Amino acid sequence: MSLEENKAIVRNWYEAFNKRNLALAYELIAPNYINHTLQLRGREDVKKSITMLIKGFPDLHTTIEDIIAEGDKVWTLFTDTGTHTGEYRGLAPTGKKITIKGIDISRIVDGKFVEEWQVSDSLDFLKQLGVVEYKGFPDEVM
Amino acid sequence: MSLEENKDIIRRLFEILNKHNPALLDECYAPDYVNHTLQLRGLESLKQFETEIYKGFPDWHETIEDIIAEGDRVCVRYKVTGTNTGEWSFSGITLAPTGKSITFTAVSIYRIVDGKVVEGWHVYDLLDFYKQLGVIEYTEKGKKLFPEG
Numbered sequence: 001m002s003l004e005e006n007k008a009i010v011r012n013w014y015e016a017f018n019k020r021n022l023a024l025a026y027e028l029i030a031p032n033y034i035n036h037t038l039q040l041r042g043r044e045d046v047k048k049s050i051t052m053l054i055k056g057f058p059d060l061h062t063t064i065e066d067i068i069a070e071g072d073k074v075w076t077l078f079t080d081t082g083t084h085t086g087e088y089r090g091l092a093p094t095g096k097k098i099t100i101k102g103i104d105i106s107r108i109v110d111g112k113f114v115e116e117w118q119v120s121d122s123l124d125f126l127k128q129l130g131v132v133e134y135k136g137f138p139d140e141v142m
Numbered sequence: 143m144s145l146e147e148n149k150d151i152i153r154r155l156f157e158i159l160n161k162h163n164p165a166l167l168d169e170c171y172a173p174d175y176v177n178h179t180l181q182l183r184g185l186e187s188l189k190q191f192e193t194e195i196y197k198g199f200p201d202w203h204e205t206i207e208d209i210i211a212e213g214d215r216v217c218v219r220y221k222v223t224g225t226n227t228g229e230w231s232f233s234g235i236t237l238a239p240t241g242k243s244i245t246f247t248a249v250s251i252y253r254i255v256d257g258k259v260v261e262g263w264h265v266y267d268l269l270d271f272y273k274q275l276g277v278i279e280y281t282e283k284g285k286k287l288f289p290e291g
Contacts, residue, residue: 088287103217123272
C-alpha cells in the first residue's frame, strides 16, 4: 500500500469514530492488533476501551492536526475535545470540557491497524478532570 | 535534502542534546527556531531552557526509539531518563532538587529546511514525569480512578 493509502485508512478510522460509525472503525482493526501504550490486545480490547471512553465523553471528537507517513507507519498529531457528561472508569460526571493533545503512531498492514503506540498529554487531561493536585509545587509551572 | 539526510540531522541533534553543551545546538537549529509546544521563539530561548534542564538533571538522557520522515518533517519517539539532583528554573520559578529518578516518553515532530531545524511540535507524557518527581498526587477522586496509583 502507498503512504497516501495508509494515511487514508487512518483518516477513515478517525472519521468513522467521530461519526460513531463504530462497526466500520472496528473493521479496520486487525484481529492480532497490539496497542503497546494502552496494553490492548485484539479487536475486543479496542471495543472495550472505546466504549468506556464514549460512555464518559459522549461528544468526544478527534481533530487531526498533522499526519505523516513512512514505510508502514502513520504518525497522527491530534487534538481530542469532549465533555465529561457520563461515568468514566467509575468517576462520576464532572460536566467539564476537556482537551487532549497527543500523537498516535499506527502500523498499517494490508489496510488494517496492526500495532500502535500513543503519547498524549495525560497530565493536562487529568488536571482538567480535577483528579490530580500539586504538592508544594507552583501551579503556574505546570 | 533526502529523507535519510533529514533523519541523520535529527539523530545528530539527539547526540548533541545528550552532550549537554547548548553551544553545539547551532549545528542543527536555525537561529529563528520556534518550539510551538513550549512557546520558545529563537534558538537562544531553547538554549536557556536546555541549560536549566541540565542543571536540574545532570544525567538527563534522550534515547530515540522510532524515527520516520516525510517531506520536510521528521518524527521521533524517544525515552527520557534523568535524576533530579540539581536546582532548576522554569517559567521564572526555581525548584529545589527532589533527588528522584524520572523516565518518560515523548514524541517530537521537527521541520527541517536546508539542513537546519526550523520548527518543532512536541508531546510529553508529563503525568509520568511529575508523578515520579513526587510533585503531584491524585485527589480522592483520582485515587478512585487509579487505585494502582
